[in-house]
Amino acid sequence: xxxxxxxxxxxxxxxxxxxxxxxxxxxxxxxxxxxxxxxxxxxxxxxxxxxxxxxxxxxxxxxxxxxxxxxxxxxxxxxxxxxxxxxxxxxxxxxxxxxxxxxxxxxxxxxxxxxxxxxxxxxxxxxxxxxxxxxxxxxxxxxxxxxxxxxxxxxxxxxxxxxxxxxxxxxxxxxxxxxxxxxxxxxxxxxxxxxxxxxxxxxxxxxxxxxxxxxxxxxxxxxxxxxxxxxxxxxxxxxxxxxxxxxxxxxxxxxxxxxxxxxxxxxxxxxxxxxxxxxxxxxxxxxxxxxxxxxxxxxxxxxxxxxxxxxxxxxxxxxx
Numbered sequence: 194x195x196x197x198x199x200x201x202x203x204x205x206x207x208x209x210x211x212x213x214x215x216x217x218x219x220x221x222x223x224x225x226x227x228x229x230x231x232x233x234x235x236x237x238x239x240x241x242x243x244x245x246x247x248x249x250x251x252x253x254x255x256x257x258x259x260x261x262x263x264x265x266x267x268x269x270x271x272x273x274x275x276x277x278x279x280x281x282x283x284x285x286x287x288x289x290x291x292x293x294x295x296x297x298x299x300x301x302x303x304x305x306x307x308x309x310x311x312x313x314x315x316x317x318x319x320x321x322x323x324x325x326x327x328x329x330x331x332x333x334x335x336x337x338x339x340x341x342x343x344x345x346x347x348x349x350x351x352x353x354x355x356x357x358x359x360x361x362x363x364x365x366x367x368x369x370x371x372x373x374x375x376x377x378x379x380x381x382x383x384x385x386x387x388x389x390x391x392x393x394x395x396x397x398x399x400x401x402x403x404x405x406x407x408x409x410x411x412x413x414x415x416x417x418x419x420x421x422x423x424x425x426x427x428x429x430x431x432x433x434x435x436x437x438x439x440x441x442x443x444x445x446x447x448x449x450x451x452x453x454x455x456x457x458x459x460x461x462x463x464x465x466x467x468x469x470x471x472x473x474x475x476x477x478x479x480x481x482x483x484x485x486x487x488x489x490x491x492x493x494x495x496x497x498x499x500x501x502x503x504x505x506x507x508x509x510x511x512x513x
Contacts, residue, residue: 260430385503386480
């Protein structure tokens with residue numbers, strides 16, 4: 194079995210800097226855990242580690258695909274497991290770093306059976322949802338109240354998914370997941386997730402990150418991607434925060450200031466979703482970046498918490 198560490202958390206939480214220190218002190222090699230940083234040419238907009246940062250420690254799966262090549266979570270998992278196995282064979286510790294919760298979930302668990310798909314059934318459900326999302330949520334509350342309690346009525350995609358599972362299997366989503374999801378026997382991951390007491394503090398960091406991206410050339414990077422055909426409507430790059438908001442600007446349809454405001458808003462919302470996802474990861478160690486008053490903690494304090502979380506799991510700098 195591969196033994197690995199994952200450093201996760203919302204955008205702008207400081208994962209890169211901490212990962213470099215972890216790599217140095219614990220003998221780690223870093224593997225990308227970000228669904229956009231795996232793509233070439235998308236460096237500034239995805240906050241990919243710089244060339245200098247990547248030179249400071251071995252990095253894997255950063256920028257290994259062209260932006261127009263789709264990558265499913267399963268395809269990512271197989272590539273990541275191969276990297277982790279090679280790193281372990283060298284006596285090093287695989288360190289997954291990034292903020293894509295789905296990638297982490299897919300790494301940690303095996304799914305023994307897929308939900309049977311019924312195109313006709315899905316079509317019926319989708320048509321009803323388009324007409325009356327409230328009715329769909331009410332139906333979910335009737336057949337699967339546990340799932341309904343976790344899903345907002347306006348999140349029709351997730352409501353549809355839960356109803357589809359019940360329609361095709363006769364089981365609630367929670368029952369299906371429990372029966373078909375188990376820890377992947379190939380890998381054991383100690384998860385460290387960066388968290389914040391204050392949303393204001395996090396959002397301030399997110400806004401500052403966007404300002405820095407613009408200062409260092411985000412608009413020019415987006416222009417290059419567009420000129421080389423990587424921002425077509427069906428491309429992965431065109432769906433990434435920071436690029437999709439700039440497309441109207443590049444087409445002369447919108448002012449840059451409006452796009453910047455939208456990038457910041459989208460980034461803050463994404464950070465909020467990331468916080469929610471990672472707070473539900475089983476057995477994850479929550480490491481707070483700020484104090485209860487919202488003041489940022491010193492890096493040394495944060496790293497002491499990381500060290501305290503890792504030692505009981507069998508990792509110790511003194512052993513490297």
